[in-house]
Amino acid sequence: MADRPATADVRAEWERLIGDFEASIQASGLALRTVEHYSDVLRGVLLGFCERAGVPPQDLTKRYLERLAAELLQSGRSRLSVKTYLSAVNRFLRWCSDEGELGKLRAPQPSVERKVLDVLTREEIRRIEDAADTERDRLIVRVLADTGIRVGELRRLRTSDLTAQGRERYLRVRGKGAKERLVPVTPGLYSRLDRYVRRARPQAGTDLLFLTLVKGRSGDHSPISESSVQHLLSLLGRKAEIGRQVHPHLFRHSLATNLLRRNVNPVQVRDILGHSSLAMIDRVYSHLVASDAHQALMEALRADQ
Structure with missing residues (x-):
């Protein structure tokens, strides 16, 4: 041996x-x-x-x-x-x-009982938004709820990311690995964001969309921090008497659940949320362009209005 x-x-x-x-x-x-x-x-x-x-x-x-x-x-x-x-x-x-370094090998993976994800209803989201005192805070809630973007992506939004293509409205989102995608938004939310940028957003030396409400030691408004967003949502959840912890990712889970329950194509859900892959879905469905995702999200959101 x-x-x-x-x-x-x-x-x-x-x-x-x-x-x-x-x-x-x-x-x-x-x-x-x-x-x-x-x-x-x-x-x-x-x-x-x-x-x-x-x-x-x-x-x-x-x-x-x-x-x-x-x-x-x-x-x-x-x-x-x-x-x-x-x-x-x-x-x-x-x-x-x-790479030809090893043969085909795979480690066995244990089965895991699937847990039902805690999600927010559209009515609960309205209550959370209504509990906010400023348009900035109301928009943070609505953007997270209607786009499902990550809190880091929210913080990276710029005033120039409001994008119109014909009659369709989008946010340009910078995701993981510096990947960009267009996320559909309703005309109503787009108008609110545009109005906020023109009338209510503090003037600052940065074009990031969401800033602190008060100036810091530098004498300027700073980009809102991830912890500030988390604290804000937790506070609004308590004010709205939601009865459980409200955090940024909860809005992402909630949107995905809402879309899938309405039989939105899982590939479209993947594109909206910015996931890198859904290998099993990719083998079944063909590639979808931004306009397909726009129509799917608009139909799902309008049904609740």
């Missing part, structure tokens, strides 16, 4: 592959947080396991991956966490296979 390679050699071989993988996903435009997540999982979970087992890349087999999955489940981590870790491992393994 051949001797196992030294631990240092095993680590060096895995480090080389992981480093090349990191460079590849960085070059593809993935957000820094996503790259860091893969790095943490691959070094903390896969590399650590292979070091302990003395397994270099070329000796990795399905049985070792089954042992890795079993160890993670026995470690006290939740099944959802284990599934998340192994999803990252599997993406890395697919890359290794595509």
